[in-house]
Amino acid sequence: MATYFISDLHLERIESSKTNIFSQFLNGLDQDDSLYILGDLFESWIGDDNVSELGQFVIDQLNSLSKRAIKVAIMHGNRDFLIGNDFSRASSVELMDDPCIIEIETKKALLTHGDQLCTDDNEYQAFRSVVRNPVWQKDFLNFPISKREKIAGEAKDASKDSKVNKAMEIMDVNEDAVLDAFNDHAVAIMIHGHTHRPNMHRISNDKSNFTRYVLGDWSKESAIILKWDETGIELLDLAQRH
Numbered sequence: 001m002a003t004y005f006i007s008d009l010h011l012e013r014i015e016s017s018k019t020n021i022f023s024q025f026l027n028g029l030d031q032d033d034s035l036y037i038l039g040d041l042f043e044s045w046i047g048d049d050n051v052s053e054l055g056q057f058v059i060d061q062l063n064s065l066s067k068r069a070i071k072v073a074i075m076h077g078n079r080d081f082l083i084g085n086d087f088s089r090a091s092s093v094e095l096m097d098d099p100c101i102i103e104i105e106t107k108k109a110l111l112t113h114g115d116q117l118c119t120d121d122n123e124y125q126a127f128r129s130v131v132r133n134p135v136w137q138k139d140f141l142n143f144p145i146s147k148r149e150k151i152a153g154e155a156k157d158a159s160k161d162s163k164v165n166k167a168m169e170i171m172d173v174n175e176d177a178v179l180d181a182f183n184d185h186a187v188a189i190m191i192h193g194h195t196h197r198p199n200m201h202r203i204s205n206d207k208s209n210f211t212r213y214v215l216g217d218w219s220k221e222s223a224i225i226l227k228w229d230e231t232g233i234e235l236l237d238l239a240q241r242h
Contacts, residue, residue: 004033007193010079023061039080110190115194
C-alpha cells in the first residue's frame, strides 16, 4: 500500500504524451493505494458545466479508481481553481482545502499547491486574491461559456507575458513563508507543486528541522511525482518509465 502525490499535469488534450502517462499511472495503482492531486490537473477549468472530451475522460479514469478501493483527493491549483462539487461527485474524488494536513506512517505532512508561498510575486498574489474570492467566482460562472473561455484565454496570455519580465526567484517560494507554514501547522514535512522545480529541500530554524518536497510539472520528458510507503519517501520520474 502506497500513497502518491502528483501536481501540475496541465492536461489539455486526450491525444498527448502527458495524458497517456497519466492514464498508465492510474492503471498501475494497486488496491488500497491513495492518490493526492495537488493542483493544476488541467491547464484550464472554467466550470463544471463545461466538461470537454478530455474532462470526461479524466472523470471516467478517476471514477474507476474508487471501484478498486483507491482513495483520490484533489486540490485546486492556479489553473483549475474552479473545479467544484459536480466534478468531485462525478469522479468520486474528495475536494481538499489548501492547505491541509494528512498523517501517514504516524507522520504529519502539510499539503498545498504552493502558490500561496510565492509571496515575493506581488502581482500574482493580487490576482489570486481576486479570482479566489467566492463573489468573483459566482459572477464568472454566471457568464456564458464563450465569455468565460475568452476571459480565461486572455488571463493565460497575460500570465505568460508577465513571466517574461520576472526573475525566476520571484516566482519561487519565499523561505520565510515556508518556515511560517511549517511553524503555523506544527509539521515537519511539506509537499507542494506549482513552482515546477522538483526537489527535496531540508531547512531548519533554531528549534526544528523540516523537509519540503516539490513535485514536478509534466511533459513527455519528465513527470516527477512523490511516493510514500513503509520504506520511506522518494521522488520518481514517471516519464522515464514509458
